[in-house]
Amino acid sequence: MRERLDCALIATVCTNDWIRPWTGRHWCGRLYFHAPMPSIDISQHNASASLADSAMLLRRFDVCLLPVSEHSLAWARTSLLAARGRLETPVFALIDQLKAAALNDLYELGLHDFVRTPMCPEELRVRIERLLDEKKPALHAWPQPAVAQAQGVKEPTGPHHAGQAPDEATLCSTILERTGLELDAYAAASASRSATSRESFRAAKSKIIERFETAYIKAALGRHSGNIAMAARAAQKHRRAFWALMRKYDIDAAPYRSESPPKPFADG
Numbered sequence: 488m489r490e491r492l493d494c495a496l497i498a499t500v501c502t503n504d505w506i507r508p509w510t511g512r513h514w515c516g517r518l519y520f521h522a523p524m525p526s527i528d529i530s531q532h533n534a535s536a537s538l539a540d541s542a543m544l545l546r547r548f549d550v551c552l553l554p555v556s557e558h559s560l561a562w563a564r565t566s567l568l569a570a571r572g573r574l575e576t577p578v579f580a581l582i583d584q585l586k587a588a589a590l591n592d593l594y595e596l597g598l599h600d601f602v603r604t605p606m607c608p609e610e611l612r613v614r615i616e617r618l619l620d621e622k623k624p625a626l627h628a629w630p631q632p633a634v635a636q637a638q639g640v641k642e643p644t645g646p647h648h649a650g651q652a653p654d655e656a657t658l659c660s661t662i663l664e665r666t667g668l669e670l671d672a673y674a675a676a677s678a679s680r681s682a683t684s685r686e687s688f689r690a691a692k693s694k695i696i697e698r699f700e701t702a703y704i705k706a707a708l709g710r711h712s713g714n715i716a717m718a719a720r721a722a723q724k725h726r727r728a729f730w731a732l733m734r735k736y737d738i739d740a741a742p743y744r745s746e747s748p749p750k751p752f753a754d755g
Contacts, residue, residue, distance in 0.1 A: 492615055493519045495548040495576070497538065498526045499562070502554040505583070505604065513608040521548065527562075535565035538574060545576045550615050555593070555601075556583040567596035577618055581606060674699075701736045704729070705743075713744030 498506045509520045523544055527537050538551075545551055551574075555563045567578065580593060580601040590601065599618055602611050674695060686694075707718040719729035733740070 489517075489549075489616065489619070491517055491519060492550075492612060493521060493548045494579075494611075494615070495524075495545050495551045496520050496522050497524065497551055497553050498522060499554065499559055500526050500528045501558050502556060502583075506554050506581070509606070518608050518612050520552070523548070529559055529562040534562060535569050538566040539570040542570065542574045542576075545574065548576055549619060550577045550579050550599075552579050552581055553598075554581045554583070555585060557585065560585065560589055564592060564596060567593065567598060571597055579611070579615070697736070700732055701738070704732050704736065704738055708738070708740050708743040711743075713740040713742070715740055 496506055496510060503526050507522070510522050512519050524537070524541055527534055538545075538553075553563060553566070563580070570578075574597075577599040578597065580590075580598055582590070582601050582603045590598075593601075600614050602614065703722070704718075707722050708715070711717040711721065715730060715733070716726055719726045722729060724732075732738075
């Protein structure tokens, strides 16, 4: 058993009332709750980047404690998504009235464990100790570009990927490998970001659909070496409809084709 555990409380404006009183030491001084960051206003458009931007600061702590309620669930999803590949400190959620489906989404996005409110410090300490002893790695890390290329998936290029974050580009390039929960979480995160901007519902919806269709078409072409007929068949779309989407987004199959066809096996 460790002499002392240091936990970083990631407080938000909407959870201050039930989080800030926990700051300090608990359980005979063996469990310390710190507030290393100002409270986050999740209504701000860049609030989801706070966790990722503080990755270096949070390396000082054994775990991060992320308060999550129904009101802050969308922010928690986008924050975990943005922090993938950058945040090394394990993340625990302090849950207030969340359903199982929401918890499953958070696990898919990298959450390590959770405790419900009212929180029991002794239970939390035991959970943290077990996690650190097991040295559990980050869950479901995004594939690196080299891994994606080894799997035959092309790197996303062109105007439709301009201005995207690295995690978003990686998601798009490996979209055929993603689970429904991961795609749902990304769609929810994109919708949440759009809802806090001045974009109309129609414009935000069109943008998300365009990104999905572009990423899917490119990934399908990459998997089938630029063969449009095979890519359309795998996507269960008529070849003409598949070709129409390629023209709509100005996608050329040529870059996805091998420079030379595979050599046939020699007899004997």
